[in-house]
Amino acid sequence: MAFLDTSNLKGDLFGGVTAGIVALPLALAFGEASGAGPIAGLWGAILVGFFASLFGGTGPQVSGPTGPMVVVFAGLYASLADNPTLVFTSVVLAGGMLVVMGVLGLGRYIRLVPYPVVSGFMSGIGCIIIALQLSRLLGHEPADTGTIPAMAAVPGALMSPNLSAFALGAATLAIVFTWPAKLGKFLPGPLAALIICTLAGLVLPAAPVLGDIPTGLPDFIIPSLTQDSLFVVLEAAIILAVLCGIDSLLTSLVADNMTRERHDSNRELIGQGIGNTVAGFFGAIPGAGATMRTVVNIRTGGSTKISGMTHAVLLLAIVLVLSPLASQIPHAVLAGILIKVGYDIIDWRYLMHAHRGPRWDLVLMALVLGLTVFVDLITAVAVGVVLAALAFVKEIADLQLASLESDTDDVNDAETADLLKSAGGRVMLFDFSGPLSFGAAADLGHHVRERSSNETSVVIMDFSHVPHLDVSAAKAVETIAEDANDYGRSLFITGANQEVQNVLAALDVTQLVPTDHWFTDRVAALRTAIAELDDPPAGAVPQPG
Structure with a gap:
């Protein structure tokens, strides 16, 4: 069997191009939200997207910056903003950990996280993304990093909004939430909002914009560690690695359901690890398997790794040629796009039906959601998994005794x-x-x-x-x-x-x-x-x- 399957070349090229168009505004928005800048988001989509597809184990998987990964990375970048080298060292280490996890065959175990824990965790990530963007939607920037400071800044932003920014943000929200599905096949809603509202921003005064964006190839970064930052960097690397594994393998399961194929979970971890390692060496934000982009790729004909690689090549062409135009994109437009991303991440389907299911699962989901938003991600997942395991052991014990x-x-x-x-x-x-x-x-x-x-x-x-x-x-x-x-x-x-x-x-x-x-x-x-x-x-x- 050939390493690259060209039997569906036309479908893969079309699917990859479509996924790349969808990924463009998201990569810019995630890069801006991470603190590393829009260009870092684009390079993250390019490098993780290309190498994760090339070496991964899920044919139509499209990888790049995702909401959960950006939330962790943004917190790390804010805490180590004076030394970006340490930040990207954690990305390199996370990639290495993913490769080791794949080689050791740990892919099957990552998928064992109970659904209420995954649901609460992902919904919490969605809430964090929305909370971080509310002030930016109104033309303001939170004074400090973190969910709680971002939420605390909202009342002040409401009292003195930048009307131009708010108008652009509101228009962006209206477009991404109401864009017709028929048009979305040719022009995705986020990209339409990016184009329309950026053009509108050219005639509206005083709306904050991205400003100058570097062009050309990124600089090579040599990883380094200091004794003072060792714990912070290693902790972030572990969180990023586990998070990438969970995010990617859940997306792989979605792809399996759509294609009736079966992915190789350990090979997928290795591919994601290689992609994130390369991204870290070139100052790009980390990524994982992206559900929405993968679904778009499959629906438009993509079925092999060529599609994910095509998506990355398209973004490379854009970043080398069109990045100067991106300097005029208003912050409020990207905030509106990200709020829609956060909304889509929240598990509304489970929340609407959870009251009909086991009460304990609902409590567990709510607990993990709360810990994700107000404490930290690793605590939320750890507590959720432990409590779910204890509940399962209790249930099995009761059944054993009853039998x-x-x-x-x-x-x-x-x-x-x-x-x-x-x-x-x-x-x-x-x-x-x-x-x-x-x-x-x-x-x-x-x-x-x-x-x-x-x-x-x-x-x-x-x-x-x-x-x-x-x-x-x-x-x-x-x-x-x-x-x-x-x-x-x-x-x-x-x-x-x-x-x-x-x-x-x-x-x-x-x-x-x-x-x-x-x-x-x-x-x-x-x-x-x-x-x-x-x-x-x-x-x-x-x-x-």
Whole structure:
């Protein structure tokens, strides 16, 4: 198979050109919002877009600056504005981390982040983007960086708006929100707003504009680290790498659903890593797989990596020839475009239907959203994943405990049910239906103790469907065995595979169960137990009560 598939060359070229036109205003806007400047946004779209497509694992994926990546990068750029080299060092490191993650095969694990966490995180990013642009829409610049200072600046901007800027921003919002879909196939709404409102800005006085934009090729940056900034740079690199992985692989899943293909997640991480590494070396803002641009590419015919590379080449031609014209673009126009981007990132579909689903998922989503907006991104994701994992463990533990069969009404096997009935309640069978987790282990001993009665003489634990036992579950079995000895009950274990037996033996649990009380199937164990009831062994301890 050829490295570059030219079987759909016409569709790929058309899709790439269309995606490039869509990407142009977004790259300028993201570059301006990042603090590094519009040209850094364009070069980010070019370099990440080209190399991520060339080396990535999702055919029609179009990569470039995205809202989540820009939010993290903007915070880093604001904190280290006096030393841009350190900022782009973090981008280079993030790219290297992505390559390592792909080589180690971690792509499959990044996709395991629960949907409520992803939804809350992405919606929080959308809220941040909108909050950061509200003052700019009114012709003002927030006095400080961050979400809260940006929100605090809005009342002052409302009290003394720049009317020219506000008119241009309002017109931009009107265009991007109402642009007809039929026209969008030929001229995307964001690009139409950029052209129309920039031309209008030429006749409106006092609307702040981008100003001079550098032309030509970017300078090469040699990464460097200082002891004082080491933690900040490494933390930002980790956040950027994880964020890029999540953002890109979620977009890859969207592409898979549209094309009925299957992407290579680890190769995609490597491609994104190479793209971001190159971007960092040339002072460009980082990027990831961009959902909207990827969808546009697919819908207009793109299906292979040639389309993503074409998108980058088109932007390269624009930045080398047309960048002087971009100096007249008003800030308010880019702010309007970004507010639409933020609006689209918010998971409105889930928010509108969340009340019909599990209440916990809605609470988790809202918590992650709040942490994303008011604390920081890595805390939001970490807390969300941990809470989601704990909730899942609790749910599985409850199901495992609920699945224990302990009376004849719960037993499907007729022979087993007849034997239990003949025992008259003196034999209790506990059948585990799957792997025993540490979550179930906490209540396992109490559950067995609670379900057993004073009449119980024999407890049978059936491990036939338990492929694995962790240490917590083994300790719970030890507690059950000790309880059985204390109450003078016999404990039978049946169906335990070699791995389960090895875990129990390693913790000396097997010493608490006589060797003749181990069986391969529960019917044999039941028959032996009933025979023991009819002829109790010498020295048996009387039942309490």
